Amino acid sequence: MESISVNWEALDSLLIEFAKSENLVEDLDDSSPSSKSSPSSPLSSSYRSRLLIHQIRRSLEIGDVDAAIELLRKHAPFILDDHRLLFRLQKQKFIELLRKGTAKGRDSAVECLRTALAPCALDAYPEAYEEFKHVLLALIFNKDDQTSPVAHEWSERRRIDTAGLLSSFLRANLQAYDPVFSMTLRYLISIHKGFCFRQGISSPISDLTERLLLEEHDPPATSQESLYEAPPFDEVDIQALAHAVELTRQGAVDSLRFAKGDLYQAFQNELCRMKLDVAMLDELVHEYCVYRGIVDSGLASPSASDMHTPDEAIGNHEDCSTSGAHQSKVNRRFQRSRSYATGERSRCKRWRGRVEELETLSDDPSTVSMNHSALELCNKRKDHKYEILLDIKELATKGMAAEVVEEVKAFDPNFFVQNPILLFQLKQVEFLKLVKSGDQSNALRVACSYLGPLAASDPTLLKPLKETLVALLKPNEDALAKGGPLSVLATSLQAAMGRRLGIEEPQLMKIIRATLHTHNEWFRLQMCKDRFEGLLRIDSLKEINTPLLTDPTSKTNADTCLNGASQVTVSSSGRMPEDCGSPIHVSCRDVICDENAILKVMEFLALPRADAISLLAQYNGNAEAVIQQIFG
Numbered sequence: 234m235e236s237i238s239v240n241w242e243a244l245d246s247l248l249i250e251f252a253k254s255e256n257l258v259e260d261l262d263d264s265s266p267s268s269k270s271s272p273s274s275p276l277s278s279s280y281r282s283r284l285l286i287h288q289i290r291r292s293l294e295i296g297d298v299d300a301a302i303e304l305l306r307k308h309a310p311f312i313l314d315d316h317r318l319l320f321r322l323q324k325q326k327f328i329e330l331l332r333k334g335t336a337k338g339r340d341s342a343v344e345c346l347r348t349a350l351a352p353c354a355l356d357a358y359p360e361a362y363e364e365f366k367h368v369l370l371a372l373i374f375n376k377d378d379q380t381s382p383v384a385h386e387w388s389e390r391r392r393i394d395t396a397g398l399l400s401s402f403l404r405a406n407l408q409a410y411d412p413v414f415s416m417t418l419r420y421l422i423s424i425h426k427g428f429c430f431r432q433g434i435s436s437p438i439s440d441l442t443e444r445l446l447l448e449e450h451d452p453p454a455t456s457q458e459s460l461y462e463a464p465p466f467d468e469v470d471i472q473a474l475a476h477a478v479e480l481t482r483q484g485a486v487d488s489l490r491f492a493k494g495d496l497y498q499a500f501q502n503e504l505c506r507m508k509l510d511v512a513m514l515d516e517l518v519h520e521y522c523v524y525r526g527i528v529d530s531g532l533a534s535p536s537a538s539d540m541h542t543p544d545e546a547i548g549n550h551e552d553c554s555t556s557g558a559h560q561s562k563v564n565r566r567f568q569r570s571r572s573y574a575t576g577e578r579s580r581c582k583r584w585r586g587r588v589e590e591l592e593t594l595s596d597d598p599s600t601v602s603m604n605h606s607a608l609e610l611c612n613k614r615k616d617h618k619y620e621i622l623l624d625i626k627e628l629a630t631k632g633m634a635a636e637v638v639e640e641v642k643a644f645d646p647n648f649f650v651q652n653p654i655l656l657f658q659l660k661q662v663e664f665l666k667l668v669k670s671g672d673q674s675n676a677l678r679v680a681c682s683y684l685g686p687l688a689a690s691d692p693t694l695l696k697p698l699k700e701t702l703v704a705l706l707k708p709n710e711d712a713l714a715k716g717g718p719l720s721v722l723a724t725s726l727q728a729a730m731g732r733r734l735g736i737e738e739p740q741l742m743k744i745i746r747a748t749l750h751t752h753n754e755w756f757r758l759q760m761c762k763d764r765f766e767g768l769l770r771i772d773s774l775k776e777i778n779t780p781l782l783t784d785p786t787s788k789t790n791a792d793t794c795l796n797g798a799s800q801v802t803v804s805s806s807g808r809m810p811e812d813c814g815s816p817i818h819v820s821c822r823d824v825i826c827d828e829n830a831i832l833k834v835m836e837f838l839a840l841p842r843a844d845a846i847s848l849l850a851q852y853n854g855n856a857e858a859v860i861q862q863i864f865g
Contacts, residue, residue, distance in 0.1 A: 237750045242720050243773040244745060245525055248518055251414040256280055257515065258528060258582040282409035285309070286400050287589060293396035298326035301399075309403060317457070318402060320357035323350045324368055325395050328386055331371055342372075397451030397506075405454055405491070405502050415514070416504045417769040420477075421748035422446045423507065427479065428751040438747045441740055445517070447508040453484070454502065456491040468832050470496045473764050476841060478503040497768055511587070519584055521739040524731075526623040528584045618734050622727060629723035634662035637726070645733060652729050657687045657694055658722055661701050668704045676705070721777070749774060759842040830856035838863060 252258045254277065285308050292301040302322060305312050313319050327350055330342035346369075354365035367383065374381035385391065404410065422442045429436045436442065466489050474496060475485035480503065492499035522528035621644070628637045638659050641648050649656040660683040667676035684701065688694040728738060752771065756763050766772045826849045833856040834845040852858040 237746065237753060237775070238777045239742075239746055239749060240774050240776050241525070241724050241742075243770065243776065244521075245527060247414040247417065247770060247774075248522060249527060251412040252518065252522065252528075252582070252584075254280060254412040255515075255587065257518070257585060257587060258522075259585050260582055279407075279409050282403075282407040283411070284589065286403045286407075286409060289403070290396040290400050293325070293399065294392050296329045296332065296392060298322055298329055302326075309407065311406070312399070312402060315402070315457075316353055316357040317361075318399060320350070320353040320361050320364075321395050321398065323353055324364070324386075325391065326350075327368065328371060328391070332376060332387075334376075393449075394452055398454070401451050401454040401502065401506060404505055405498070410501050411505055413770060415509065416501065417771060418514070418744075419446060419504050419507045419509060420765070420769055421752055421771070422744070423479070424755050425748040425751040428755045436747070438744050441744055445510055445513050445744075447510060449508050451506040451508070453488060453506060454491050455487055466490075466494055468836060470494075472832055472835050472842075474499055474503070476759075476835075477763075477765055482836065482839060497765070500765055500768070515587055517739070517741040517744070521741040522584070524736075524739045526626065528582050619736060622730055622734060622736060625730065626723045626727040629659070629726050630720050632662055632666060632719050634659040634666070638663075641726075641730065645730075648730070648733060653687055653691065654694070655722075655726055655729060657684065657697075659726075660684055660687075661697070662719065662722070664701060665704055668708050671708065673705065673708070745774065760846060761842065826850065826854045830854055834859050 285304065289301045289304050292298070292304065302313070323345065327342050327345045330338045330345060332338075350365060350368075354361045368386055370381070370383045371386055374383050376387040378384065381387075410416070423446065425436065425438075426442060426446070429439075466486065470489065471482060471485045474480065474488060475482055477500060480488065485499075488499040488503055489496065492502060519528065625637055625640055628640065638649070638656065660679055664676050664679045664684060667673070667679065680698075680702065684698055688698040731738065749771070752763070752766075753775075763771065826846055830849055831842060831845050834840060834848060835842060837860050838845070838848075840848070848859045849856065852862070
């Protein structure tokens with residue numbers, strides 16, 4: 234699960250977008266007096282719609298049907314024009330009135346029957362009147378009777394199903410889809426679970442994924458159009474949707490019909506039916522954002538007078554000097570470097586937490602305070618070594634390699650002894666910057682003092698050393714820019730130093746790394762490209778430039794930096810064929826399988842793509858022979 238690199242900058246972008254879309258953050262400047270005088274950007278209509286759906290769902294799940302109907306009348310009256318949905322709501326209201334067990338509740342239930350439920354049953358859908366007559370049995374069978382013919386009507390599960398069905402309709406009609414990251418995570422985890430199950434392997438992140446992605450799904454929204462009409466959809470789209478979100482073929486057809494043939498809208502509808510533990514998701518996102526310096530940790534910047542000493546910052550390392558003169562020197566040096574490092578992070582945001590009441594929303598983000606859980610998370614970060622780590626990461630991101638080496642050595646003289654490849658990469662950056670500025674003498678000094686000796690002790694570094702020295706021949710070219718983003722090296726350094734300082738890697742990084750790996754492996758088995766990876770920006774998470782700052786020894790996940798390895802090692806997975814929606818030919822066991830033959834076997838036998846290809850290989854790519862053999 235560790236054999237893939239991740240573009241953490243792309244993930245940063247996704248998470249910033251997620252946090253803003255869910256109104257989870259505010260700019261640090263928003264709390265200042267000057268910011269209050271300027272109008273804040275209004276909350277998005279999509280966010281308000283998602284909040285509306287959440288409140289309607291919650292009202293139905295606790296049995297308050299009237300509150301849900303009132304919210305619909307006020308914000309989405311078109312839903313009540315659909316008699317299929319109105320009938321479901323009125324039937325649930327009838328049950329909830331009876332559930333009260335009072336004479337008044339019973340009278341109200343009978344009134345509901347006469348004035349609302351019966352008229353709606355006449356034209357809701359063909360089976361509605363039979364359902365209406367059946368639910369009348371609730372008048373004589375007790376809610377606690379588990380053997381009654383209406384036990385399922387009394388079940389609280391019906392509340393959840395009704396709430397979920399209504400949510401599916403509202404989400405699609407209001408275009409209130411969850412932020413891209415939320416859908417991406419659902420998709421990657423579902424593929425990860427399926428891959429591990431089919432391959433018979435244990436997942437290293439099962440403790441996280443089982444809690445994060447719930448087994449329950451909302452019921453699907455269905456179209457009012459006739460289900461007996463032949464679907465006018467391309468079989469490629471049907472199969473792509475069915476296997477992407479684990480639907481039957483008919484389920485995929487129904488989903489496409491509801492989305493009026495729009496494959497990507499159908500795909501989003503199906504993804505959003507999957508339920509995530511929102512509280513856990515917020516916690517994972519917050520932990521990652523603090524670790525990456527995207528969100529303010531809630532700490533005051535350390536000053537020279539209260540800053541931890543080097544041995545406090547890195548633990549009880551015996552090799553660190555604790556003399557007053559050394560501490561003072563380190564403090565002065567670190568304070569000087571902080572002025573460079575904190576520029577970017579001064580623009581980070583404050584975590585406010587999730588607000589789930591529609592009525593309490595304000596367009597002024599400064600009126601909403603951070604919730605208790607977020608405060609508790611921030612309080613856990615009251616250690617200046619965390620701030621130090623982020624500042625060193627920022628220095629590396631800005632290419633200040635010499636300063637980084639100096640700061641790291643000051644805090645932990647043995648760090649680069651245990652992580653020589655990181656030192657080599659930082660000195661590469663310093664060398665290339667000096668070459669670009671025309672200072673060849675100092676560039677050669679760096680090469681002689683650091684790059685040469687490091688390569689001499691590790692022969693695998695000889696090749697990158699030679700490639701680095703070639704920059705002397707073309708001093709006008711920006712070799713560093715062509716070498717890949719400095720943020721990659723900065724993340725590797727952060728991960729390695731974090732472990733040295735006892736700062737654990739965020740759990741979200743483990744989830745993304747493992748699920749991207751299984752995503753690669755799954756579509757390699759399917760012998761096609763994922764049609765939805767662009768929509769969910771999965772492709773951008775895998776986009777790692779092949780850099781000059783390379784680690785030739787790294788065969789595993791580069792960003793984990795287990796031995797000081799570079800983050801930029803390219804995944805070992807091979808190039809996959811083109812989009813499976815195009816008429817390609819796939820070679821399998823020396824047998825050429827036509828794309829149409831693959832689709833035919835998938836359709837007739839309801840098989841995954843990989844299994845269909847495997848069967849075709851046994852029959853020389855002849856779909857008719859496969860089908861005849863199975864059914865014969």
